[in-house]
Amino acid sequence: MRSGIEYKVGNMIYLSEAQTSKLISHQLAYNAVKQAFVAAIADKASLFPVVNAQGANPDEMFSLKSAATPELVGWKTGSYWPDNHKHGLPCHGTNVFLLDPLTGMLQAVIAATTVNAYRTAAADAVAVNYLARLDAAVLTVFGTGHQAEYEVLAVCQVRTITKVYVVGRSICKAENMAKRLVEKGINAQVCDAKSACEQADIIVTATTAQSALFEAEWVKPGCHISAMGADKVGKQELPVALYQHARLFCDFAAQSIVIGEFQHSRNIAITEIGRVIDESVLGRQSDDEITIFDSSGIAIQDLFVASHILALSQS
Numbered sequence: 001m002r003s004g005i006e007y008k009v010g011n012m013i014y015l016s017e018a019q020t021s022k023l024i025s026h027q028l029a030y031n032a033v034k035q036a037f038v039a040a041i042a043d044k045a046s047l048f049p050v051v052n053a054q055g056a057n058p059d060e061m062f063s064l065k066s067a068a069t070p071e072l073v074g075w076k077t078g079s080y081w082p083d084n085h086k087h088g089l090p091c092h093g094t095n096v097f098l099l100d101p102l103t104g105m106l107q108a109v110i111a112a113t114t115v116n117a118y119r120t121a122a123a124d125a126v127a128v129n130y131l132a133r134l135d136a137a138v139l140t141v142f143g144t145g146h147q148a149e150y151e152v153l154a155v156c157q158v159r160t161i162t163k164v165y166v167v168g169r170s171i172c173k174a175e176n177m178a179k180r181l182v183e184k185g186i187n188a189q190v191c192d193a194k195s196a197c198e199q200a201d202i203i204v205t206a207t208t209a210q211s212a213l214f215e216a217e218w219v220k221p222g223c224h225i226s227a228m229g230a231d232k233v234g235k236q237e238l239p240v241a242l243y244q245h246a247r248l249f250c251d252f253a254a255q256s257i258v259i260g261e262f263q264h265s266r267n268i269a270i271t272e273i274g275r276v277i278d279e280s281v282l283g284r285q286s287d288d289e290i291t292i293f294d295s296s297g298i299a300i301q302d303l304f305v306a307s308h309i310l311a312l313s314q315s
Helices: 017-023 026-040 082-087 113-131 146-155 171-183 193-199 240-245 253-259 273-277 299-313
Strands: 007-009 012-015 051-054 061-068 073-080 092-099 106-111 138-142 163-167 188-190 202-205 224-227 246-250 270-272 290-294
Touching: 012 017, 012 299, 017 106, 017 113, 017 299, 026 113, 026 146, 026 273, 026 299, 061 299, 073 299, 092 113, 092 299, 106 299, 113 146, 113 224, 113 273, 113 290, 113 299, 138 146, 138 193, 146 171, 146 202, 163 171, 163 193, 171 188, 240 246, 240 290, 246 273, 253 270, 270 273
Parallel strands: 012 106, 138 163, 138 202, 163 188, 202 224, 224 290, 246 270, 246 290
Antiparallel strands: 007 012, 051 061, 061 073, 073 092, 092 106
16 A cells, blocks of 8 residues: 555545645644534443553553444544654554444544544643633643644644743753744743743643642642543542642543543542533633643544544545
């Protein structure tokens, strides 16, 4: 198979990484993820438990997330092979499989490694657009990896961000990320965690942390927080003490309390963001309110984004 070509095997379509990387955009991902969040709370939607597994070596990991709606059925596989860089290959890999909802036959395979970065960042952007103050202008991002940069770019699509503070364990990596953002026309600089939180209107965490990245008292009234990193048991980015002073939102509650950020507390009220989007529940209710969105990552997001890309490839 030549890269960048759409192939059909019977009635099945394959879209390569080269092709999907050209088709994806922040706007496409935003529109698809917004629709997915509403679809996730519908009566006929089904989201199934996440399967986490490993390869022959302990550091090699992959997962499977699956879901079904009346219109879309399928699953996403994500992999992490840390030694791939030695072979000139990406360490992370993603593929989405779509089934025909009428027959169960394989309809399409979408190579989605780059797409997945946009899809995850789009969840953040949707949450920010519905929960952050309209005048939110200062963004603090925890994390200096591949995904953190996408998060900043997506948030800048929905709010007029005048300042970005980058917080990372490695000063060198934080400086490199800030430099990349500046090259994209974003006013960014490295900052320590406390000062960055105290000045932030929006805080985004995109890390692999297993303990809180900052103190609850550092967060000022009116701040919105998007926690993007927790997607398996044991991960944690936020201080639990912050929950009692905030309104809590997530992509899918049943998953959030098992593998998401909210696994670390019990008896808390969590609202799915789809209910804010469809206006059955109010989002932000005052300028002083602290809002938290937990993105554990749900398969319906992947199915909707893949479906949008598939449709665009055939237009």
